[in-house]
Amino acid sequence: MSSILRPDEVSRYSRQMILPQIGSEAQTKLKNTSVLIVGCGGLGSPSSQYLVGAGIGKLGLVDGDVVETSNLHRQVIHTEKNVGKPKAESAFEFLRSLNSNVEFEKLQLRISRANAIDIIKRYDIVLDATDNAVTRYLLSDACVICEKPLVSGAALRFEGQLTVYNYDETTPCYRCLFPTPPPLGAITNCSEGGVIGPVPGMIGTLQALEVIKIAIGIRPSFAGRMLLFDGLDGIFRTVKIRGRKKDCASCGENPSITTDLIDYNEFCQTPACDNSGGQSLKILTPEERIFALEYKNIIDDGIKHVLIDVRPENEVNVVKLDQSINIPLKKIQSNEGLQKVKELIENSNADKLIVMCRRGNASQIAVRFLKENLKSDKVEIKDIIGGITAWSQQVDPKVPVY
Amino acid sequence: MSNLRVAVEFSSGAELLFDGCKKKELLLPIADENDVWTLKRLIQWLKDTMLTEKPELFVDGDRLRPGILVLVNDVDWELMGELEYQLQSDDKILFISTLHGG
Numbered sequence: 001m002s003s004i005l006r007p008d009e010v011s012r013y014s015r016q017m018i019l020p021q022i023g024s025e026a027q028t029k030l031k032n033t034s035v036l037i038v039g040c041g042g043l044g045s046p047s048s049q050y051l052v053g054a055g056i057g058k059l060g061l062v063d064g065d066v067v068e069t070s071n072l073h074r075q076v077i078h079t080e081k082n083v084g085k086p087k088a089e090s091a092f093e094f095l096r097s098l099n100s101n102v103e104f105e106k107l108q109l110r111i112s113r114a115n116a117i118d119i120i121k122r123y124d125i126v127l128d129a130t131d132n133a134v135t136r137y138l139l140s141d142a143c144v145i146c147e148k149p150l151v152s153g154a155a156l157r158f159e160g161q162l163t164v165y166n167y168d169e170t171t172p173c174y175r176c177l178f179p180t181p182p183p184l185g186a187i188t189n190c191s192e193g194g195v196i197g198p199v200p201g202m203i204g205t206l207q208a209l210e211v212i213k214i215a216i217g218i219r220p221s222f223a224g225r226m227l228l229f230d231g232l233d234g235i236f237r238t239v240k241i242r243g244r245k246k247d248c249a250s251c252g253e254n255p256s257i258t259t260d261l262i263d264y265n266e267f268c269q270t271p272a273c274d275n276s277g278g279q280s281l282k283i284l285t286p287e288e289r290i291f292a293l294e295y296k297n298i299i300d301d302g303i304k305h306v307l308i309d310v311r312p313e314n315e316v317n318v319v320k321l322d323q324s325i326n327i328p329l330k331k332i333q334s335n336e337g338l339q340k341v342k343e344l345i346e347n348s349n350a351d352k353l354i355v356m357c358r359r360g361n362a363s364q365i366a367v368r369f370l371k372e373n374l375k376s377d378k379v380e381i382k383d384i385i386g387g388i389t390a391w392s393q394q395v396d397p398k399v400p401v402y
Numbered sequence: 403m404s405n406l407r408v409a410v411e412f413s414s415g416a417e418l419l420f421d422g423c424k425k426k427e428l429l430l431p432i433a434d435e436n437d438v439w440t441l442k443r444l445i446q447w448l449k450d451t452m453l454t455e456k457p458e459l460f461v462d463g464d465r466l467r468p469g470i471l472v473l474v475n476d477v478d479w480e481l482m483g484e485l486e487y488q489l490q491s492d493d494k495i496l497f498i499s500t501l502h503g504g
Contacts, residue, residue: 043504131504154501159414161501178500182469186459188415190503200504228498230413233424239473239496242480 004028009101013055026216027055033215034058036123038111038139040091041065042074042190042200043129043153043207049077050208052095056215058103059095060123063087064110070402074197111135113261116142125211128152129204133187134264140165140174141261144251150174151210151220153203156193158232160203164210166251167223169244175257176245181268199231283364290382292390295354299323305352306344308332309388310366315358319388319400329362333369341370345379356384356391358402363387405429406439408493410448415499416470421454430489441472442485444495471498 005013005028016022035056037044040063051059067078067090075087082090088108096104107119120126120142128139128150136152143150143166150165152174166173206227210220228237249256290298298305309316309324316326325344331337345353353370357363363383370381384390392399411425430439430447442464449461461467465485472479473496474487489495 039504041504129504131502133500133502136502154504156415156501156503159501161414161498177471178469180468182500183458183462183467185456186467186469186499187502193415193503195503228413237476239476239478240481241471241478 005031009055012101016054021218022216029216030055030212031057033125034060034123035125035127035211035215036060036062036120037127037129038062038135039129039131040075040077040087041071041129041131042155042195042197043204044091044127045075045077046201046204047127047129047153047208047211048091048095049098050205051211052099052102054208054212055099056102056211058105058123060105060107060119061088061091061095062107062109062111062119063091064108070191074195074200076197076201111138113138113264116261117146117259120146120148123148125214126150127207127211129207131189132270133181134268134270136174137181137267138261138264141250141257144173144255145257145259145261149214149220149223151207151214153200153207155200155203156188156190156195158196158199158230160199160229160231161226162203162206162210162222162229163226163241164214164220164223167214167220171223172242172244173248173251175250176242176248176252179245179249184270187270196231199229202229202231203227280359281361281364283368284383288367288382289360289364289385290354291385292394295356295384295391296395298352298354303352304348304350305354306348306350307354307356308341308344308366310355310357310362311388315402318402321356321388321391321399324356329357329366332366338370338373342374345374345376351379353379353381354384355381357387359389360385360387404432406432406489407491408439408444408489408495410444411494411496413496413498414501416497419455419460420448420452423452426452439489440485441474441479441483441487441489441495444489445485469500471500472496473498 005024013027017027033056035051037048040061065087067082067085067087069083071078077094078090086108088106092104092106116138126143126148130136140150149167152163152165154161210222213220225238226241244251246253307324309320309326310329310332312328313326327337327340355363355366367381367383389401392401407429409427412420417424445466449457453460474482475494
């Protein structure tokens with residue numbers, strides 16, 4: 001694949017072409033470069049925009065999810081009218097209208113062990129804009145096998161990270177840095193931890209810049225280095241990271257990971273998914289729990305009870321049930337919290353204590369804790385299955401899901 | 403008895419394990435000139451004195467739990483001897499969690 005620039009392309013890209021580092025030679029290289037963007041979300045939105053704007057030759061857009069309203073604050077290539085539409089399709093619509101010279105491949109699928117190598121080998125550079133550890137290991141291993149540079153970004157809360165893996169024989173892969181996946185409880189995604197839009201915006205934009213440099217033959221700044229961005233304190237920090245590890249299972253001298261790849265869900269002990277609401281805990285027996293509709297009956301029948309919401313205060317401020325009393329899980333598990341629960345029960349003279357949270361996990365921990373520590377057989381303690389999310393979906397759609 | 407002055411920093415979510423603390427100057431006690439502070443010792447000390455969350459979110463036995471990177475004066479600790487690195491006066495030790503969101 002090689003083509004030269006047309007006059008309209010020269011005019012269009014003139015502002016970058018007059019840079020001494022670009023010129024017609026580098027612009028032509030861009031036109032002859034293909035980039036695979038995995039994840040058309042918070043990082044994929046800005047990176048794809050700038051690559052398409054810059055005149056990249058071909059862009060592959062991988063995403064198996066659909067656009068959700070809660071994506072729009074940061075995933076700015078998607079629009080209100082595309083809520084419910086596959087993200088790969090929605091991204092394509094926007095990007096094609098931005099630059100019709102670019103060739104697109106829509107890949108409306110979840111990248112997996114089964115398809116990763118076939119897809120990646122068709123592209124020159126891979127941009128990791130995914131939202132979970134499982135897919136990050138998969139992409140890294142597949143890029144090592146296919147010998148492609150991997151421009152990797154991540155964002156959460158007010159913080160972002162950026163590095164380029166597998167750029168040359170000195171740069172590490174993701175596995176060199178993180179040979180062992182983190183334990184389940186240590187992984188937080190945007191759906192759980194929250195994220196401010198401009199942070200993935202920044203990191204994704206820098207990913208596009210690194211891709212452009214690689215495409216035109218300039219060494220990327222973040223090969224062998226990692227950018228740490230703290231958007232709350234306004235701190236940019238670049239750190240030097242290790243080189244390729246000789247004993248790396250993926251890019252080392254005797255790799256154990258080959259073209260068959262591995263079972264990544266098993267390796268990380270978690271499925272590759274950000275928006276399902278995480279894993280479901282099974283702490284309580286079915287008898288210790290009630291459905292949202294059963295709680296509605298308790299209200300409708302005027303049964304005396306105390307409703308405790310154990311979510312963090314900031315989430316309660318977003319949405320709550322009026323009658324609920326907020327005692328965050330952490331506080332419940334302290335003497336002060338326990339004392340407060342005792343007082344609530346005594347003052348209300350209720351013999352029912354209902355505990356709720358966002359999705360019905362933390363509330364189970366709270367119920368178990370309260371049962372073990374209140375040691376009261378006068379009060380029945382149960383939690384609401386599915387939490388306020390289930391309440392919204394099954395009882396009151398006016399309560400927003402977040 | 404003297405002290406070794408170092409700064410510890412926590413970022414990318416690692417600060418949430420330490421009650422939101424992003425930076426702290428420490429004066430680590432030194433008994434005599436043979437008394438050294440390795441990163442291994444510092445990690446145990448942080449676990450025992452500063453950690454406010456569950457230990458398994460920070461350590462895994464006497465190692466650091468997977469997914470946390472340590473930087474010694476902005477250089478990956480892997481290049482500096484990892485757990486056996488001996489702290490020097492005015493070192494800046496940064497703990498970061500890896501992020502996965504996007």
